[in-house]
Amino acid sequence: MIKINEHFNKLQASYLFSDIAKRVSRYQEDNPDKTIIKLGIGDVTKPLPPACIEAFHKAVDEMAGEEGFRGYGPEQGYEFLRKAIATADFKARGADISSAEIFVSDGAKCDTGNFQELFSPDSVIAIPDPVYPVYLDTNVMAGRTGSFSDGRYEGVVYLESTRENNFVPSLPRQPVDLIYLCFPNNPTGSTISKEELKTWIDYARQNKALILFDAAYEAFINDDSLPKTIYEIEGAEEVAVEFRSFSKSGGFTGTRCAYTVVPKACVAYIADGTPQSLHGLWNRRHCTKFNGVSYPVQRAAEALYSSEGKQQAQALVNYYMKNARLIRTAMSDLGFTCVGGDNSPYIWIEGNMDSWKFFDLLLDKAGVVCTPGAGFGKCGEGYIRLSAFNSFENVRLALDRIKNSLA
Numbered sequence: 414m415i416k417i418n419e420h421f422n423k424l425q426a427s428y429l430f431s432d433i434a435k436r437v438s439r440y441q442e443d444n445p446d447k448t449i450i451k452l453g454i455g456d457v458t459k460p461l462p463p464a465c466i467e468a469f470h471k472a473v474d475e476m477a478g479e480e481g482f483r484g485y486g487p488e489q490g491y492e493f494l495r496k497a498i499a500t501a502d503f504k505a506r507g508a509d510i511s512s513a514e515i516f517v518s519d520g521a522k523c524d525t526g527n528f529q530e531l532f533s534p535d536s537v538i539a540i541p542d543p544v545y546p547v548y549l550d551t552n553v554m555a556g557r558t559g560s561f562s563d564g565r566y567e568g569v570v571y572l573e574s575t576r577e578n579n580f581v582p583s584l585p586r587q588p589v590d591l592i593y594l595c596f597p598n599n600p601t602g603s604t605i606s607k608e609e610l611k612t613w614i615d616y617a618r619q620n621k622a623l624i625l626f627d628a629a630y631e632a633f634i635n636d637d638s639l640p641k642t643i644y645e646i647e648g649a650e651e652v653a654v655e656f657r658s659f660s661k662s663g664g665f666t667g668t669r670c671a672y673t674v675v676p677k678a679c680v681a682y683i684a685d686g687t688p689q690s691l692h693g694l695w696n697r698r699h700c701t702k703f704n705g706v707s708y709p710v711q712r713a714a715e716a717l718y719s720s721e722g723k724q725q726a727q728a729l730v731n732y733y734m735k736n737a738r739l740i741r742t743a744m745s746d747l748g749f750t751c752v753g754g755d756n757s758p759y760i761w762i763e764g765n766m767d768s769w770k771f772f773d774l775l776l777d778k779a780g781v782v783c784t785p786g787a788g789f790g791k792c793g794e795g796y797i798r799l800s801a802f803n804s805f806e807n808v809r810l811a812l813d814r815i816k817n818s819l820a
Contacts, residue, residue: 420554421554423566429789430453432788433772436772437449437776447780449776449780449781449782450810452782452801452802453782454784455661455759457661457729459664462664462725462726462729464721468716471712473709475708486706486707487705488700490515491711494712495512498718502641502642506644507645509650514677516672516696517671518670518671518699519670520669521627521673524656525547525551525627526547526548528625529552529591531681534555534557535557536557537557537590538552538589538591538592539589539591539592540552540569541593541595542565542574543600543601544595544790545595552569564791570587571790572592576763580601588622591622591623592613592625594625595629596610596626597630597634599627601753601759602752603757604757605640606640607638610643610646614646623652623691624653626655626656627655628657629660629661630759631657634756635756636755636756643655644674644676651676652679654676654679656673659671659714662730663729665713668713675691675692732805733758733802736802736803736805736808737753737755737758739812740760740799741755743816744760747815747819751763754801758800759799760798761797767787767794768785768786768788769785772784772797775818779814781815783798784797785797
């Protein structure tokens with residue numbers, strides 16, 4: 414008799430964004446004449462930068478001839494892209510990361526979900542609340558979380574992010590092994606200072622813990638005093654793995670390219686306390702389960718690091734941040750307490766009501782899709798998230814509709 418992995422049955426009914434999509438689809442069927450404006454899921458709407466398109470076309474043309482054709486590439490990514498990443502994203506920030514420590518992939522979602530496979534089932538995990546659902550759900554599937562009760566899993570250490578702590582969680586009060594952090598944060602839009610991040614690095618070093626640091630939204634940081642990579646903090650290379658993505662900064666949500674940094678100095682431990690390189694383990698896992706990102710896509714990603722590509726990507730970021738500032742200002746003017754929108758494309762809004770009720774209200778009365786905070790965890794109840802990823806015209810229209818619906 415073939416048996417299932419029963420840990421999958423501990424997952425909640427459906428993935429958050431699938432549930433939202435079903436509600437929106439049902440609303441559209443019932444109201445076919447109404448135009449819906451989506452400020453929920455963080456999907457970009459502007460086209461790829463011209464530099465990327467040019468590089469994409471050139472690479473495809475190369476593949477059309479025998480001299481330029483490429484079959485399987487290196488699973489870790491082509492050196493031209495890894496070198497560009499190491500130079501621009503890390504060495505330029507004073508972080509000593511080499512190209513050999515970079516693994517190119519098809520998405521940070523996949524990598525943040527898959528990295529937990531390297532660790533024992535009894536590893537104690539610490540996860541922020543509210544949080545991007547992938548961190549938690551993949552650990553549920555792996556059997557690390559225990560049973561679900563009263564809105565939480567019994568075996569998880571929750572790091573509460575609330576208005577009282579400015580949505581930057583405090584250190585866990587009990588020993589943990591695996592710590593998930595995301596800054597700029599999804600969903601709250603909060604940021605972390607270098608001093609605050611150092612306390613997490615110190616904790617991990619003292620407790621032989623590992624930090625999985627999701628920096629997918631670093632491109633949206635405007636404040637130069639804030640860290641754009643965890644490796645700006647001394648000692649981080651010993652206790653932290655970082656995840657990055659071109660999805661939002663380069664418009665690659667449909668093109669798919671990201672990368673994970675696993676420093677060679679970063680270790681975990683076997684049962685007798687002997688340290689083992691995570692770089693080697695991830696390389697083994699990566700090469701076993703992944704055949705690499707296509708050559709044309711990697712050339713397109715490389716183009717983001719050209720002088721033209723940098724300017725064009727920054728223009729994309731600036732466009733969405735203009736939307737973010739507009740959303741935060743408009744919602745604040747309506748009397749809501751807001752976080753984010755200054756160094757993040759997400760605005761976290763305290764709705765003073767059940768978050769799914771707020772979702773339904775905005776959908777039914779304004780035809781606007783948000784993301785209910787409760788879908789990100791218990792501490793998200795009472796909040797909604799609005800995303801800046803849409804056209805400026807649609808964002809302005811959505812805010813007018815919201816204002817009228819709440820009048």
